[in-house]
């Protein structure tokens with residue numbers, strides 16, 4: 001059984017390992033997170049300005065879609081960040097999170113134009129934007145070792161509301177798209193064909209909606225665990241003092 005000093009040194013080693021990233025990794029992640037914070041802030045300002053000028057959400061998605069597609073697609077890099085050990089995050093959790101966003105942006109709102117003005121699109125856009133500004137600024141300030149408490153608080157508390165709101169917006173948007181997909185048969189392959197393969201995008205959307213049932217709780221409880229680790233861990237240190 002190791003002594004408390006050895007335990008202490010092992011704990012110190014773990015903390016040091018956690019804190020010390022390779023310099024070029026820190027530099028890249030800092031640049032990446034600053035760029036993503038700025039991108040989502042540009043999106044937030046554009047949405048606010050659109051609504052102030054037009055007084056309606058009709059046309060909002062079209063006005064910000066290029067910025068949204070760029071920065072949400074750029075987030076695919078985060079799967080590589082995990083896979084190459086640049087950050088301490090589960091590849092699976094990040095993969096599900098990023099893929100769900102990419103699916104919504106490219107295979108729902110970009111592909112099915114009829115639903116772009118649904119109120120549910122605004123619901124998930126607002127949830128995503130507030131979340132990502134908070135998340136990327138949290139990572140930025142963490143890397144710079146100057147993390148304001150309100151950003152840490154926001155990072156590990158806002159998701160409790162924003163996750164359900166965003167998921168509701170996504171599911172309502174997919175549900176609104178179903179009639180258009182069924183009528184048009186878009187992105188589907190019917191039999192008979194030379195490959196003898198069929199694909200029904202309408203069924204695919206229903207399967208994706210059902211997949212939220214097992215997958216969303218995994219993400220939400222992951223965030224609750226991160227919240228307990230980061231906030232509860234801080235409280236534990238204060239009690240010991």
Ligand SMILES: CCCCCCCCCCCCC/C=C/C(=O)SCCNC(=O)CCNC(=O)[C@H](O)C(C)(C)COP(=O)(O)OP(=O)(O)OC[C@H]1O[C@@H](n2cnc3c(N)ncnc32)[C@H](O)[C@@H]1OP(=O)(O)O
Nearest residue numbers: 087088089094097100127131139159162163166215216226
């Ligand atoms: C083919 C079809 C696919 C369809 C799939 C459908 C599935 C549908 C089910 C899922 C539905 C989800 C829908 C999503 C909706 C929304 O997002 S609504 C808006 C609200 N959302 C959120 O609040 C979630 C935001 N996302 C995240 O927080 C992350 O993506 C996460 C992966 C879910 C959790 O992040 P994670 O990194 O695991 O936690 P943290 O505590 O923040 O970080 C852990 C450590 O990793 C470090 N780190 C991570 N990234 C970076 C980075 N870019 N730069 C620097 N550091 C990073 C972080 O600092 C932590 O480090 P340590 O302190 O050392 O632990």
